[in-house]
Amino acid sequence: MTGVEWPALIGALREVERLGQADSGVLSFGEAPVGGIFVEQGRVCWVAARGLQRRLRDLLRAHSRMSTEQLEGMYERCRVEGRLLGETLVDEGIIAPGELQRALRRHSAECLLDLCRSPRATAWSSHGGRGYAPRFTFRPVDLLFDSVAIVYPELQAQARQELSDFEAKGRRAVAFVRDESADSLLPLAETGGYGVEPMLGLSRGLASLPHACLELGATPSFTLSTTEEGETVLLWWRGPLLFAVSCPDRQSLAELTAHHLALQ
Secondary structure (H helix, E strand, O other): OOOHHHHHHHHHHHHHOOOOOOEEEEEEEEOOOOOOEEEOOOEEEEEEOOOOHHHHHHHHHHHHOOOOOHHHHHHHHHHHHHHOHHHHHHHHHOOHHHHHHHHHHHHHHHHHHHHOOOOEEEEEEEOOOOOOOOHOOHHHHHHHHHHHHHHOOOHHHHHHHHHHHOOOOOOOOEEEEEEEOOOOEEEEEOOOOOOOHHHHHHHHHHHHHHHHHHOOOOOOOEEEEEEEOOOOEEEEEEEEEEEEEEEEOOHHHHHHHHHHHHHH
């Protein structure tokens, strides 16, 4: 998938992330809206894009093992009764809650990529009281990872595997992939609770590193950098992936360096 306006996509998710925990509504795309991010209590419920409505039914059918005819009959019944198809499938035991969330997340990522093929104005509109079921919601940063993984499907598993070696209480790490078309670093995975905003700040601070490596004609096995907040970050490349692990103190820096060298 090409032609994604990553700044627009990340900016929309940052806007959702800045909402309060009590905020619910929809972030619409376009002056005449062509889709939007539906939010309940500050978390994403799903994303809808014009022309992709049927794609969600295809994903639900794959998870439910229903025939096309059976699912279409269920869809029509839900439409008449004013119910949500996915939640009805869960309530009636046809699919598991985890399967519904995976389908919603995949569909949401596909829709968001479609909405961000060109810059569009966004507008937030809230609704009062409970509007969307919150039990299948997810974080804006989860949607960011899902979206990047669609474009780079073979790299996310590799990134998560390597980051798992560095998980520890109080330690934060991010794996980026350099997107050639956007000339920017896109996050694929994280540990330690990074959100969209902090990762965006980190990627801005590291953006010059790929260019420096190209100019030098070599990729260092690992190096150090300092963030705008003065935090020391241990960096290394693994093929197209750039890993950044925070080092809150000297002891952590020594441990991470020794661990990294042991893996070489």
